[in-house]
Amino acid sequence: MMKIKESEAKNTYAAYxxxxxxxxxxxxxxxxxxxxxxxxxxxxxxxxxEWAVLRAEFCHNAAQRKWGKRHESK
Incomplete structure (x- = not known):
């Protein structure tokens, strides 16, 4: 897979x-x-x-629930 830099994306949607x-x-x-x-x-x-809206909602939920944050309480 070709690596793309955010700063070189052809449009703002792709960069974000x-x-x-x-x-x-x-x-x-x-x-x-x-x-x-x-x-x-x-x-x-x-x-x-619409996909971006749904992903944002998912990520807000995941952040609120601290998904992926292992051993943070230790």
Missing amino acids: ALGATRAEWRKDYQTAAPLWEKAAASPASALRR
């Missing part, structure tokens, strides 16, 4: 979605949620914007 996806891979949902919100507000198809 890529950053959000990478944050999710790291289980950094607190960072991913606002990036998905920015992607949803960017010029893109209705389907992509």
Whole structure:
């Protein structure tokens, strides 16, 4: 898979979605949620914007529940 830098993405939706996806891979949902919100507000198809809204909701929920944060209480 070709590595794309967020700063080199051809459109803002792609840049925000890529950053959000990478944050999710790291289980950094607190960072991913606002990036998905920015992607949803960017010029893109209705389907992509709806996907971004749903991912933002998921990430907000995951951050609130502290998913992916192992041994944080220790």
